[in-house]
Amino acid sequence: MTTPSDKTLIRAVIAGEKEAYEKLYDRYAPLVRAVCYDTTGNIADAQDLAQDVFMRAYEKLEHLLNSESFGKWIIGIARLRCKEWQRNKLRHRDMKPELKNVSSIIAGPSNEGQIERLREMITTLPEKERLALHTFYLQGSSAEAARRTMGLSRSGFYRVLERARKRLEKLMSGEQENV
Amino acid sequence: MKTPLDNDLNKVYEPFTENHDQLREKLMASLSACSGKRKGIRLINLVQLFIRGDTMKVRITKLATAAAIITAIIIIINQFGGSPDMASTAFAQVRETINNVPWMHLTLSVKDEEIGDSECEYWLVPERKIVAGRSNSGAFWRNYLNRQRKIYESAANTLTIYYERDEFSNENEPPWNYLSAIFGPELMCDLSISQHTEESQGELLNVYELVGNEYNRSVHFRILTGIDDNLPRSLTVEAEDTEKQRSVFVQGTCQYPDNGPEDIYDLGVPKDVKVINNLPTVKAKELVDICNRYRENFSSYIIIVIGGDPSSVVSGVYVNYIDGNVAKAGRFFKYLHFSYGFMFADRNLFEKEIEKDFDSFLHRIEHDDSHRPDSISLWDGKYRHLLRRGKEPPYRKVRGLGTIRNVGSYAWPIVLPMGKIFKDEYSEQNNLIGLKANGSLLYFDPEHDYVCVRRNDGQLIRDVRELARTENGSWYPRRIKLTLIEKDTDGAEISRQVTNVETIFVKMVSEFPEGTFDPDNLPKAIE
Numbered sequence: 163m164t165t166p167s168d169k170t171l172i173r174a175v176i177a178g179e180k181e182a183y184e185k186l187y188d189r190y191a192p193l194v195r196a197v198c199y200d201t202t203g204n205i206a207d208a209q210d211l212a213q214d215v216f217m218r219a220y221e222k223l224e225h226l227l228n229s230e231s232f233g234k235w236i237i238g239i240a241r242l243r244c245k246e247w248q249r250n251k252l253r254h255r256d257m258k259p260e261l262k263n264v265s266s267i268i269a270g271p272s273n274e275g276q277i278e279r280l281r282e283m284i285t286t287l288p289e290k291e292r293l294a295l296h297t298f299y300l301q302g303s304s305a306e307a308a309r310r311t312m313g314l315s316r317s318g319f320y321r322v323l324e325r326a327r328k329r330l331e332k333l334m335s336g337e338q339e340n341v
Numbered sequence: 342m343k344t345p346l347d348n349d350l351n352k353v354y355e356p357f358t359e360n361h362d363q364l365r366e367k368l369m370a371s372l373s374a375c376s377g378k379r380k381g382i383r384l385i386n387l388v389q390l391f392i393r394g395d396t397m398k399v400r401i402t403k404l405a406t407a408a409a410i411i412t413a414i415i416i417i418i419n420q421f422g423g424s425p426d427m428a429s430t431a432f433a434q435v436r437e438t439i440n441n442v443p444w445m446h447l448t449l450s451v452k453d454e455e456i457g458d459s460e461c462e463y464w465l466v467p468e469r470k471i472v473a474g475r476s477n478s479g480a481f482w483r484n485y486l487n488r489q490r491k492i493y494e495s496a497a498n499t500l501t502i503y504y505e506r507d508e509f510s511n512e513n514e515p516p517w518n519y520l521s522a523i524f525g526p527e528l529m530c531d532l533s534i535s536q537h538t539e540e541s542q543g544e545l546l547n548v549y550e551l552v553g554n555e556y557n558r559s560v561h562f563r564i565l566t567g568i569d570d571n572l573p574r575s576l577t578v579e580a581e582d583t584e585k586q587r588s589v590f591v592q593g594t595c596q597y598p599d600n601g602p603e604d605i606y607d608l609g610v611p612k613d614v615k616v617i618n619n620l621p622t623v624k625a626k627e628l629v630d631i632c633n634r635y636r637e638n639f640s641s642y643i644i645i646v647i648g649g650d651p652s653s654v655v656s657g658v659y660v661n662y663i664d665g666n667v668a669k670a671g672r673f674f675k676y677l678h679f680s681y682g683f684m685f686a687d688r689n690l691f692e693k694e695i696e697k698d699f700d701s702f703l704h705r706i707e708h709d710d711s712h713r714p715d716s717i718s719l720w721d722g723k724y725r726h727l728l729r730r731g732k733e734p735p736y737r738k739v740r741g742l743g744t745i746r747n748v749g750s751y752a753w754p755i756v757l758p759m760g761k762i763f764k765d766e767y768s769e770q771n772n773l774i775g776l777k778a779n780g781s782l783l784y785f786d787p788e789h790d791y792v793c794v795r796r797n798d799g800q801l802i803r804d805v806r807e808l809a810r811t812e813n814g815s816w817y818p819r820r821i822k823l824t825l826i827e828k829d830t831d832g833a834e835i836s837r838q839v840t841n842v843e844t845i846f847v848k849m850v851s852e853f854p855e856g857t858f859d860p861d862n863l864p865k866a867i868e
Binding site: 187196217300330 | 361
């Protein structure tokens with residue numbers, strides 16, 4: 163059985179088939195959560211934001227001009243939603259800046275600490291590289307799906323992904339020594 | 342083939358697929374609940390710019406209301422820039438013109454039945470990336486170039502300065518897009534736009550009417566622009582919610598002066614205002630003073646390091662000290678330059694004393710409800726204890742074998758498990774001992790206590806720029822430069838200095854066992 167394209171699913175949603183939206187959700191929700199995590203720094207808030215993003219996307223789905231770029235579009239909504247979240251948070255905290263990643267700096271030598279540190283390191287990468295990692299590792303390590311989501315050529319995508327991985331390695335090795 | 346990094350990254354991403362099924366169910370249930378509301382939602386949100394309570398929670402209420410209106414206007418200008426019909430295309434030229442003026446000055450009069458009437462002014466300077474405004478309750482000044490945001494509250498007579506976190510716009514994002522975050526991306530409303538000409542005060546003007554109606558809400562924008570120059574001259578906005586029996590009316594005029602206010606003080610902020618500086622950067626001296634204060638509390642320090650970015654902005658203080666028989670490490674920063682991006686520290690962090698033992702620290706963070714992520718690591722001589730506080734769970738303890746990692750990592754030779762002595766041009770020219778280990782090239786200076794004066798990891802190079810001596814005569818690197826080597830799109834190497842590290846105080850006895858760098862004493866080489 164062939165997997166329906168985003169375009170097919172979007173048409174179905176607009177025609178009133180809500181189940182089609184479930185499929186889009188399955189396809190992109192982890193990615194949207196990862197994008198939100200870059201801002202929130204914690205999974206619970208990222209999950210909440212992602213839900214909101216999918217609600218909003220659903221509401222304005224018929225305005226998506228190019229239904230083949232659903233991935234890119236929903237990431238755009240996620241970014242805006244994150245900005246909103248950040249602003250609300252600042253406002254409610256009396257605009258007190260937040261100590262975001264300190265925990266990662268003096269993290270323990272355990273593997274769990276390492277993974278957590280790595281996750282937090284990813285949030286410090288340039289946006290494009292971060293997104294390349296998100297799309298690749300959350301879409302079954304499929305370069306094709308990831309490059310389509312990012313709107314890049316295959317070679318272009320690999321270049322960005324490689325750059326991200328190298329930068330991560332560098333950051334990780336630097337961090338291990340510096341701390 | 343999967344590398345260890347691949348495996349780690351797969352683990353990194355695991356949490357993003359957790360609870361997926363439940364979350365999907367929840368979402369679909371919510372969608373069912375709002376079934377049938379999809380088409381009209383955008384207009385509702387636009388009207389909410391004027392009506393809804395959220396806006397009123399913003400700190401300077403009236404300013405915020407005005408900000409909401411400006412946002413709506415700007416967003417509408419931008420939204421209608423891309424549509425193919427004639428009125429929208431003409432409106433796109435208006436947008437373009439606004440982006441090229443030196444100053445835009447808007448004077449707005451807001452009549453709001455709920456919060457009362459107010460007058461406010463806005464200045465937009467696209468080229469200098471400044472957005473400023475004032476009302477009778479305060480003023481703000483956002484300069485995206487020097488990344489400062491100032492907010493003046495007249496009632497408290499305080500001027501608070503913040504670090505500006507937002508980026509200025511590019512052509513896809515209007516300079517004032519930060520305001521749009523208050524309302525969300527769904528602000529692309531279903532307004533109809535029409536254009537006609539009208540004479541006003543002897544001048545023929547283009548009039549753009551943007552109208553939307555939905556349920557019990559309506560909104561009507563009227564923007565008058567010059568026919569020749571496309572610049573808005575005046576505008577009115579009417580928004581009404583008949584259900585809530587609330588309406589807002591805004592009337593504004595736009596001017597385009599050659600000059601405008603140069604600072605927030607030019608917006609009527611008194612010179613003797615109390616300034617609260619919340620900028621995250623601090624001077625080195627301040628940090629040193631803090632360290633010295635701590636020094637009195639503990640019997641001996643091991644090392645204190647201050648790091649800064651290439652422009653000498655101090656990023657933080659690392660303190661490792663001995664307290665009785667327990668080695669402790671702390672890292673304190675207000676502003677951490679982290680190669681890419683920024684991290685922010687609690688401004689009050691410096692004011693808090695370090696607890697003298699693990700339990701007291703635990704007690705503090707258990708009872709501190711700020712939810713500030715925090716961690717400390719302690720070494721009891723055998724085990725390394727890590728205490729970390731996050732949102733979920735509130736805190737946790739980790740105990741593992743090992744020492745505090747950062748003790749001396751900058752200042753003293755790095756002892757690696759395996760390595761190979763080598764010679765190259767650099768080592769010979771500088772009379773250094775070269776050691777190849779774990780893919781890194783290390784150069785030790787035998788005349789200065791074998792301090793590692795260069796470490797080349799391929800893409801990251803650390804160079805000791807200055808050596809200094811401790812009281813007992815041991816050498817240590819006082820200044821270290823870190824350079825990142827990157828490749829541009831053509832494959833050419835570009836070097837970029839990423840950070841400076843300065844060791845500002847050292848009190849440590851270092852002894853290097855005889856023959857530390859004797860090749861025979863090293864484990865067998867790896868290739």
